[in-house]
Structures are given as structure tokens and as C-alpha cells.
Amino acid sequence: xxxxxxxxxxxxxxxxxAVADCxxxxxxxSLMGFIGPNGAGKSTLFNLVSGLYQPDTGSIRLExxxxxxxxxxxxxxxxxxxxxQTPRSFATLSCLENMLASVPSPGERLFPxxxxxxxxxxxxxxxxxxxxLGLVGLGExxxxxxxxxxxxELRMLEVARQLIRHPKILLLDEPTAGVTPTLQNRLGKxxxxxxxxxxxxxxxxxxxxxxxxxxxxxxxxVRGKVLTQGDPDAIRKDPDVINAYLGRRDGDAA
Amino acid sequence: xxxxxxxxxxxTVGSILGVVTLVLNMQYGHAxxxxxxxxxxxxxxxxTYVLLTQSPPSSLDQYVxxxxxxxxxxxxxxxxxxxxxxxxxxxxxLRLRGEYLxxxxxxxxxxxxxxxxxxxxxxxxxxxxxxxxxxxxxxITFVDYNIFFAAAALAFLVIVYLxxxxxxxxxxxxALEALRDDELALITVGKQSSRFRLEVFLFTAPFAAxxxxxxxxxxxxxxxxxxxxxxxxxVWIALILGGEGSNRGALIGIFLVxxxxxxxRAIPFTSIRAAQIAAELEVAALGLLLIVFLxxxxxxxLARVRRRTG
Numbered sequence: 001x002x003x004x005x006x007x008x009x010x011x012x013x014x015x016x017x018a019v020a021d022c023x024x025x026x027x028x029x030s031l032m033g034f035i036g037p038n039g040a041g042k043s044t045l046f047n048l049v050s051g052l053y054q055p056d057t058g059s060i061r062l063e064x065x066x067x068x069x070x071x072x073x074x075x076x077x078x079x080x081x082x083x084x085q086t087p088r089s090f091a092t093l094s095c096l097e098n099m100l101a102s103v104p105s106p107g108e109r110l111f112p113x114x115x116x117x118x119x120x121x122x123x124x125x126x127x128x129x130x131x132x133l134g135l136v137g138l139g140e141x142x143x144x145x146x147x148x149x150x151x152x153e154l155r156m157l158e159v160a161r162q163l164i165r166h167p168k169i170l171l172l173d174e175p176t177a178g179v180t181p182t183l184q185n186r187l188g189k190x191x192x193x194x195x196x197x198x199x200x201x202x203x204x205x206x207x208x209x210x211x212x213x214x215x216x217x218x219x220x221x222v223r224g225k226v227l228t229q230g231d232p233d234a235i236r237k238d239p240d241v242i243n244a245y246l247g248r249r250d251g252d253a254a
Numbered sequence: 255x256x257x258x259x260x261x262x263x264x265x266t267v268g269s270i271l272g273v274v275t276l277v278l279n280m281q282y283g284h285a286x287x288x289x290x291x292x293x294x295x296x297x298x299x300x301x302t303y304v305l306l307t308q309s310p311p312s313s314l315d316q317y318v319x320x321x322x323x324x325x326x327x328x329x330x331x332x333x334x335x336x337x338x339x340x341x342x343x344x345x346x347x348l349r350l351r352g353e354y355l356x357x358x359x360x361x362x363x364x365x366x367x368x369x370x371x372x373x374x375x376x377x378x379x380x381x382x383x384x385x386x387x388x389x390x391x392x393x394i395t396f397v398d399y400n401i402f403f404a405a406a407a408l409a410f411l412v413i414v415y416l417x418x419x420x421x422x423x424x425x426x427x428x429a430l431e432a433l434r435d436d437e438l439a440l441i442t443v444g445k446q447s448s449r450f451r452l453e454v455f456l457f458t459a460p461f462a463a464x465x466x467x468x469x470x471x472x473x474x475x476x477x478x479x480x481x482x483x484x485x486x487x488x489v490w491i492a493l494i495l496g497g498e499g500s501n502r503g504a505l506i507g508i509f510l511v512x513x514x515x516x517x518x519r520a521i522p523f524t525s526i527r528a529a530q531i532a533a534e535l536e537v538a539a540l541g542l543l544l545i546v547f548l549x550x551x552x553x554x555x556l557a558r559v560r561r562r563t564g
């Protein structure tokens with residue numbers, strides 16, 4: 001039984017079968033890569049798991065609980081964190097406020113907001129938020145509004161916003177796109193630490209240098225289906241994966 | 255020109271409409287929800303107040319209900335009417351965003367306006383009610399009643415401002431701004447955005463409705479023509495002038511508009527023709543002012559809320 005179990009999931013948009021009878025497990029505590037050509041259905045699958053889309057058929061379970069049919073905010077509260085291919089943030093809020101707005105607060109009810117009983121909780125979360133911002137290289141930018149961040153910094157902020165929620169599983173959609181090598185290293189290290197602490201991570205990434213050095217397992221998706229699954233070395237050598245995704249070097253015999 | 259009188263009028267009208275502007279600012283400036291029907295809360299409060307406090311109908315009246323209840327009952331009833339109206343219009347529109355929400359709220363307000371205009375049994379329809387009582391008129395002997403009333407309206411505005419500021423600066427206000435910036439991002443951190451969307455309507459509408467009761471006290475009139483979409487647009491213009499997203503900006507905006515309108519109104523015209531021309535020019539000038547402010551955004555720096563953390 002996987003931590004995240006995807007079983008026979010399909011999703012069509014009009015005539016396009018974006019995800020077609022897709023099944024795989026993400027075992028608890030694993031650090032897993034998720035690759036495939038453009039249009040393979042990786043982001044669609046993320047949207048299905050996080051509840052933004054409803055699958056046509058199939059079942060998605062988190063620790064045994066069915067996710068299909070639940071609203072996205074409830075799935076998030078059940079312990080699922082995700083980032084987007086195009087990073088999302090609260091543009092006018094500062095980085096620190098972005099972090100604080102991402103955790104439940106007693107001050108998000110009207111009455112406590114009026115009488116101010118949320119303050120001790122805020123102080124506590126602020127410390128944690130500052131620490132996480134430091135970890136993703138945004139420590140100096142805590143008070144800058146998110147719309148002043150660069151593309152790479154926004155990605156880091158989005159990851160940090162999810163981490164402060166302490167999810168059980170984190171789905172990252174191309175976390176290194178537009179991110180400098182320094183920050184990529186930092187992110188890789190951070191993910192390894194979180195992995196050692198037991199967080200389950202599933203990463204969509206085209207930057208294979210980064211991905212294959214980081215993860216233990218890779219799932220390859222092609223045309224809405226799982227093509228194969230294995231450790232990074234096996235995936236690198238798999239002729240089907242080379243055909244469908246990695247491609248051949250110039251001069252290699254066809 | 256009588257400056258003391260002008261000041262009293264500006265404070266009174268500015269305070270009453272200021273509350274409505276603050277309500278719109280909370281809904282649009284902070285939570286990003288476009289409401290083109292704010293006048294409906296205002297009107298619902300005003301007419302509920304009238305319904306609860308007016309004397310029972312005499313033979314000349316067409317209205318059916320007049321409960322002759324005390325002022326404070328009417329005032330609370332107005333607030334409740336705002337809440338009910340917000341629930342009726344907020345619930346079915348929860349899934350609507352942007353321009354769709356704008357159109358629907360506008361339509362709801364038009365339906366309500368059409369109702370008070372055409373239903374004569376409600377408050378005499380088009381003919382309306384005139385010469386309504388002003389509260390504590392007889393008790394206030396120590397100061398000019400108009401000054402007392404201006405002070406009361408201003409006190410009401412200050413209270414609403416303080417409540418709204420407290421909410422805006424709390425995690426609640428932060429969540430509203432997060433909702434405005436990116437609803438999907440808010441949902442994916444596990445927050446139920448629809449709760450905030452509904453609550454914003456519910457907790458702000460009663461204040462606009464109470465402002466409606468104040469408006470009845472001020473004008474002593476319950477006429478449908480005082481509760482047209484024009485009120486909505488005046489408040490929108492004020493909010494854009496002052497810079498949406500800031501309560502202080504909202505107030506600067508509405509007082510600018512009211513000062514401007516009252517100044518034009520205070521000009522002693524010698525002919526009806528001149529007054530008509532001035533009325534037309536007033537609208538044109540207000541439009542010009544709006545364009546100028548949109549271009550240079552003089553109060554834009556007010557818009558970002560500085561929140562203390564911890």
C-alpha cells in the first residue's frame with residue numbers, strides 16, 4: 001500500500017485523453033521523480049491529485065483515504081502540498097506575509113481577528129517562517145512584496161509556503177526552472193533533509209542532471225500512461241525511455 | 255456662502271457615504287470582489303428602518319406596514335436587513351468571479367430598486383415618504399441639531415473605520431488580500447476561499463445598511479430616486495480616487511467627491527438654466543477628475559497595508 005496510491009485514473013478534455021488509465025504508487029517517505037515529454041499528462045495528474053480537476057475514472061488515495069470527490073482545500077488540509085509549473089504567490093503581500101497566510105491562523109476568524117487573540121500564534125509562526133525563508137535563500141527579502149521577486153525566487157517562496165504547512169507529501173512541478181545553480185543546490189539539499197525527516201516528495205522536472213542525482217525512483221509517463229518505473233540508472237539506460245523522452249545523442253545509430 | 259453650514263453638510267454626507275465606501279473597499283479593495291450593487295445594502299437598510307419606525311398609514315397613504323417602533327429597533331433592523339440581503343445575494347453568487355459577479359450584484363440592486371419604485375404598498379412607491387422624523391430632535395437643545403447630527407454620523411464612521419482597520423491588519427485581512435491576489439494559491443494551502451467570499455459580504459453589508467438609516471435621518475426622505483445606481487457609482491469613483499485597498503484612501507476619496515459636489519451645490523445660481531448647466535458640468539468634471547487620478551494615482555502609496563507581525 002503506497003502512501004499515495006494512484007489507481008486507474010483517467011481524464012479527458014473533449015477528445016483529448018490527457019491521462020489514460022494511469023496507475024502507480026508513491027511509497028511513504030520516498031523521493032521520487034516524475035518525468036515524461038511535454039503533454040504527457042504530468043501536470044494534469046498533479047491537478048487531479050490535488051483536487052483541482054476531477055478524474056473521469058479511477059481512485060487516488062492518500063494514506064488510504066480516497067481523495068477523489070473532495071474539494072482541493074480539504075485535500076490540502078489532509079496533508080498534500082503542491083507547487084505549480086508557473087509559480088503562484090500572493091503578489092501584494094510580503095514574503096513573510098506569504099508564509100503566514102499559508103498556515104492556519106486563529107486570526108482568520110472574525111471574532112479573534114477583532115479582539116486580537118491571535119498574536120501569540122503569529123509570533124510563533126513568524127519565527128518558523130523566517131527560518132524557512134532563510135533556508136530557501138529569501139531571508140533578506142522577508143519584507144519585500146512577492147511581486148518584486150525574480151522568477152526563481154518566486155519558486156523558492158512557493159516551496160517555502162508549502163513547507164511551512166508541514167505536508168505529508170509534496171508535489172513539485174518543475175521546481176528548478178529559472179532557478180540559479182546556487183539555489184538549485186540549496187533546494188536539492190533542503191529536499192534531502194526533508195526526505196530524511198520522512199517527507200514524501202514527487203518531483204516533475206526536465207532538468208535531469210538535478211533530478212536523477214536527487215531521487216531514488218523515477219516514474220516515466222508518456223501519453224497519459226506510465227511507461228516504466230525504476231531507479232535513475234535503470235531509467236537512463238532504458239531504451240523505451242530513450243526513445244520516448246531522453247532522445248539519442250547526435251551520431252548514435254538509430 | 256455659509257462655510258459652517260457647508261462644513262456640516264460635508265461631514266454628514268461624507269460620513270454616511272464614507273461608511274459605504276469603506277464597505278466597498280473591504281469587498282473590492284481587500285478581497286477583490288467587484289460589487290456594482292452596494293446601493294442595495296444602503297437602500298435595504300434605509301427602507302427597513304422606515305418600515306419599522308414610521309407611523310401606521312393614514313388614509314392618504316398607500317403603504318401597508320408602519321410599525322412605529324423606537325429608533326434603535328429601526329437601526330438594528332436596518333443592520334439585519336443588510337445581513338439578510340447580503341445572504342440572499344451572496345450565497346448564489348459565491349461561484350462568480352470578476353465581471354460576472356459585477357453584473358449579478360448590479361442586477362440584484364436593480365431588482366431591489368425596481369421593487370421600491372413600483373410597490374406602492376411598501377413605502378408609497380415612486381411617491382415615497384417625506385418629512386420623516388429625525389431622532390432625538392426634541393432632546394437636542396444644547397447644540398444646533400445639524401451639528402449634533404454631523405457629529406453622530408462622524409462618530410459612526412470612526413467606529414466603522416476602527417473595526418475595519420482592525421480586521422484589515424489581522425490575519426483575517428491578510429487572508430482576504432491573499433484571496434484577491436491568487437485564490438488558487440490560497441486553496442492549495444488548505445483554506446476554504448468560499449467562506450471568506452461569503453463572510454466579506456455578510457459582515458460588511460450591515461454597516462452599509464446602517465448608513466442607509468443615517469441617510470433617512472439626514473434627508474427625512476424615503477424616495478426611490480435617492481437609492482439609484484448613482485450611489486454605487488459615486489462610491490466607486492471615490493474609492494478609485496483615493497486608491498482601493500486602503501481605508502484611509504477610501505475616506506480621502508469620498509470626502510473629495512462630497513466636498514466637490516457640495517461646493518458646486520453651494521454656488522448661488524441666479525437662474526434655473528445656470529443651475530442645470532452646473533449640474534451637467536459637475537458630472538463632467540467628476541469624470542475628468544477620475545481620469546486625472548487614474549493617470550497619476552496620487553494616493554497609491556497608501557494602498558499597501560503595513561501589518562505588524564507578532
